[in-house]
Amino acid sequence: xxxxxxxxxxxxxxxxxxxxxxxxxxxxxxxxxxxxxxxxxxxxxxxxxxxxxxxxxxxxxxxxxxxxxxxxxxxxxxxxxxxxxxxxxxxxxxxxxxxxxxxxxxxxxxxxxxxxxxxxxxxxxxxxxxxxxxxxxxxxxxxxxxxxxxxxxxxxxxxxxxxxxxxxxxxxxxxxxxxxxxxxxxxxxxxxxxxxxxxxxxxxxxxxxxxxxxxxxxxxxxxxxxxxxxxxxxxxxxxxxxxxxxxxxxxxxxxxxxxxxxx
Amino acid sequence: xxxxxxxxxxxxxxxxxxxxxxxxxxxxxxxxxxxxxxxxxxxxxxxxxxxxxxxxxxxxxxxxxxxxxxxxxxxxxxxxxxxxxxxxxxxxxxxxxxxxxxxxxxxxxxxxxxxxxxxxxxxxxxxxxxxxxxxxxxxxxxxxxxxxxxxxxxxxxxxxxxxxxxxxxxxxxxxxxxxxxxxxxxxxxxxxxxxxxxxxxxxxxxxxxxxxxxxxxxxxxxxxxxxxxxxxxxxxxxxxxxxxxxxxxx
Numbered sequence: 001x002x003x004x005x006x007x008x009x010x011x012x013x014x015x016x017x018x019x020x021x022x023x024x025x026x027x028x029x030x031x032x033x034x035x036x037x038x039x040x041x042x043x044x045x046x047x048x049x050x051x052x053x054x055x056x057x058x059x060x061x062x063x064x065x066x067x068x069x070x071x072x073x074x075x076x077x078x079x080x081x082x083x084x085x086x087x088x089x090x091x092x093x094x095x096x097x098x099x100x101x102x103x104x105x106x107x108x109x110x111x112x113x114x115x116x117x118x119x120x121x122x123x124x125x126x127x128x129x130x131x132x133x134x135x136x137x138x139x140x141x142x143x144x145x146x147x148x149x150x151x152x153x154x155x156x157x158x159x160x161x162x163x164x165x166x167x168x169x170x171x172x173x174x175x176x177x178x179x180x181x182x183x184x185x186x187x188x189x190x191x192x193x194x195x196x197x198x199x200x201x202x203x204x205x206x207x208x209x210x211x212x213x214x215x216x217x218x219x220x221x222x223x224x225x226x227x228x229x230x231x232x233x234x235x236x237x238x239x240x241x242x243x244x245x246x247x248x249x250x251x252x253x254x255x256x257x258x259x260x261x262x263x
Numbered sequence: 264x265x266x267x268x269x270x271x272x273x274x275x276x277x278x279x280x281x282x283x284x285x286x287x288x289x290x291x292x293x294x295x296x297x298x299x300x301x302x303x304x305x306x307x308x309x310x311x312x313x314x315x316x317x318x319x320x321x322x323x324x325x326x327x328x329x330x331x332x333x334x335x336x337x338x339x340x341x342x343x344x345x346x347x348x349x350x351x352x353x354x355x356x357x358x359x360x361x362x363x364x365x366x367x368x369x370x371x372x373x374x375x376x377x378x379x380x381x382x383x384x385x386x387x388x389x390x391x392x393x394x395x396x397x398x399x400x401x402x403x404x405x406x407x408x409x410x411x412x413x414x415x416x417x418x419x420x421x422x423x424x425x426x427x428x429x430x431x432x433x434x435x436x437x438x439x440x441x442x443x444x445x446x447x448x449x450x451x452x453x454x455x456x457x458x459x460x461x462x463x464x465x466x467x468x469x470x471x472x473x474x475x476x477x478x479x480x481x482x483x484x485x486x487x488x489x490x491x492x493x494x495x496x497x498x499x500x501x502x503x504x505x506x507x508x509x510x511x512x513x
Contacts, residue, residue, distance in 0.1 A: 128312075134341040
């Protein structure tokens with residue numbers, strides 16, 4: 001009986017969170033379409049989210065590409081399939097690893113910072129001050145961050161994947177002595193525009209998940225510094241889980257649009 | 264007197280199991296300065312937040328300029344908030360902006376883009392609160408009193424019809440408190456700003472108030488002029504004015 005009430009409670013909290021996220025996303029999209037966009041704030045957020053995340057995304061992409069190449073090579077070499085390493089790594093980077101890893105990294109770096117900043121504003125009455133000055137917090141705080149995220153995330157994903165593929169090429173050809181011509185030819189043969197599209201769409205969706213989860217947690221923060229800390233932790237955990245779960249459903253849905261293995 | 268600018272009727276607010284406001288009724292008339300006194304934690308700040316739509320009551324009504332505001336949605340409240348400014352208890356300055364940008368914020372948000380006009384108005388506002396020359400400082404580098412004065416400069420840069428002051432002189436030295444009191448008076452005399460001031464500072468109260476209200480147990484217990492406040496024999500008012508807690512010292 002007690003277990004049932006706990007499950008009911010969890011389910012009802014989940015529905016509340018999803019509802020709040022949907023309302024926040026709806027308000028944000030409506031504000032964007034109504035032209036309530038502050039260009040200067042959006043550019044600042046692009047610098048913060050896009051430019052500021054370069055290092056973490058580049059390092060993550062490059063070393064994931066490198067280590068995946070090494071592992072794939074160790075397995076494929078025994079089957080004399082070394083030249084398949086390139087396309088395997090490239091497809092995995094485009095379709096799964098690039099978007100998911102970029103999403104996780106950005107959730108940790110940018111999402112946490114967003115929640116901390118907005119949450120601190122909430123608990124120190126700065127958001128009330130915004131409202132008292134007839135400025136809508138969604139227009140002022142969420143819209144610039146959402147726009148910046150929607151612009152930056154696909155580009156960051158492309159950067160992560162690009163660096164991963166380059167690192168894969170370097171490790172495969174220069175360290176593990178795979179024939180460079182075959183490596184490159186197979187990558188070209190098995191990679192299509194649809195793989196890039198899938199990667200961009202996932203980046204866009206993950207960006208939306210991160211920004212709305214982070215902003216909602218910040219806007220709902222309470223109980224002072226402790227509450228801001230709790231909200232920040234919740235942002236990283238929730239965003240990461242949401243990205244991993246959404247990734248599966250996106251993969252299944254996008255595979256219908258862009259089927260793999262049809263070449 | 265004419266019809267009230269703000270009419271509050273039977274306002275009830277409950278937070279958790281605690282009744283904060285229990286049917287508060289109060290009128291605020293155009294051009295007056297009404298001081299609201301009351302115990303700490305008695306719901307004075309909560310009441311102010313209702314007047315600007317930052318909180319919604321459990322029941323009751325607030326009519327501003329013949330319009331019920333408790334039922335308005337967030338975006339519908341924006342025109343009301345352009346007419347009612349609020350000074351928060353600890354300033355609520357935006358800590359990502361320096362003093363200049365904080366004070367200029369309402370102007371820029373209302374579409375003012377001319378740098379010379381913005382500079383001039385910010386300088387004027389900062390001058391009024393004795394904060395000239397501090398415009399490049401960040402809020403984190405200001406004392407509590409300075410933050411409050413900058414927040415006041417922000418509230419008055421494009422003077423609203425009504426200003427709600429939440430403890431404007433708390434934590435300030437007597438000289439700065441006096442300059443704030445004079446500023447509230449000047450805004451009333453020169454710009455006909457209507458003010459509702461929440462305070463514990465009886466010196467300030469006698470200096471600025473046209474009328475005084477005492478909030479007790481979630482209701483207005485006393486309403487009158489400062490002279491009537493001084494002369495009343497009501498035990499609740501006397502305890503507050505004379506600073507008697509009613510506790511026995513052993």
